Amino acid sequence: MEQLRKKIKTDGSVLSSSILKVDAFLNHQIDPQLMNNIGLEFAKKFSESGVTKIVTIESSGIAPAVMAGLHLHVPVVFARKQKSLTLVNDLITASVYSFTKKESNEISVSRKFLNDNDTVLIIDDFLANGQAALGLEEIVSKTKASIAGFGIVIEKGFQDGGRLLREKGYRVESLAVIHSLENGSVEFENAAERKAERIR
């Protein structure tokens, strides 16, 4: 998605060869117009997939997920990282390991919001090692709902998450795929190249 790649170039900052900071428009300050276009893009990509529900994880997944839900006309459920006091009954949980924080956290979704006949689109802001995405997959897989695929705003192509999900047979649509953050600069993967690789 050209608008997103441009925004990453102009407003993102490379903190290290593995960390891209996008707090200016995605995960602290949010650009609502960009989120709307991101939601539209996800809606286009999954328009034929019969999606009935979007599942994401708080907090940074919420904005792109809600915009995708707006354009796909389906509800959004966000997994919680902490248990709410008024959300205690019948939770589906998964354990998510954070490589950056070096700790495991339980994430949870209330069972009543995942129906067995749901077709779920999982959306998140980042795909790096894939732990959050796999946690959301685990939660949905504990029901009889099916997974239409993953909609990712920014995939770090040099980390394992995308490969793990694709090897499991999932469709993963990432709106920007980063090939490298070496030398303080963002290099995107060439989508055409990646398609060719997959066909080979």
Added chain:
Amino acid sequence: MEQLRKKIKTDGSVLSSSILKVDAFLNHQIDPQLMNNIGLEFAKKFSESGVTKIVTIESSGIAPAVMAGLHLHVPVVFARKQKSLTLVNDLITASVYSFTKKESNEISVSRKFLNDNDTVLIIDDFLANGQAALGLEEIVSKTKASIAGFGIVIEKGFQDGGRLLREKGYRVESLAVIHSLENGSVEFENAAERKAERIR
């Protein structure tokens, strides 16, 4: 806002005389179409206020805030309840006491996203005791930005938050104001009555 009051009646559930559960459309599962209309309503109410930025708090404030930002054409910043590893420099913080959790938590916003000439609309999903709203007010007040007012999705009129903010001279626009949750049923405040009271 009639659509919101109807949704609270049909999909909300009263857990006690002080707790209304709206996890079916606001703070766990989210109804994006309703959020869009809520955003539109906030945008209408504050269209003449010169708002340049919306500030909210993770996680449940994000959806209504981003929709308001979409319609007001301004960026949204959400205060974090936990410090991010890549968001460590120059934070503005406030301490927020949670009556439900009986603990204080620090919330924070990166200073670079609040400019001295910003006019800020503070949005949140609930206004009860007002602790989160006052925490956000404290953060904005630590800069030279001004506060256009507060946009609240659901105000518990029988708790102190709304009074505290209005006594401080702030404009508070709540899209649904709950008068009582006694006997397991939701009773809304009559907007006309409240206006009359304020005029008296």
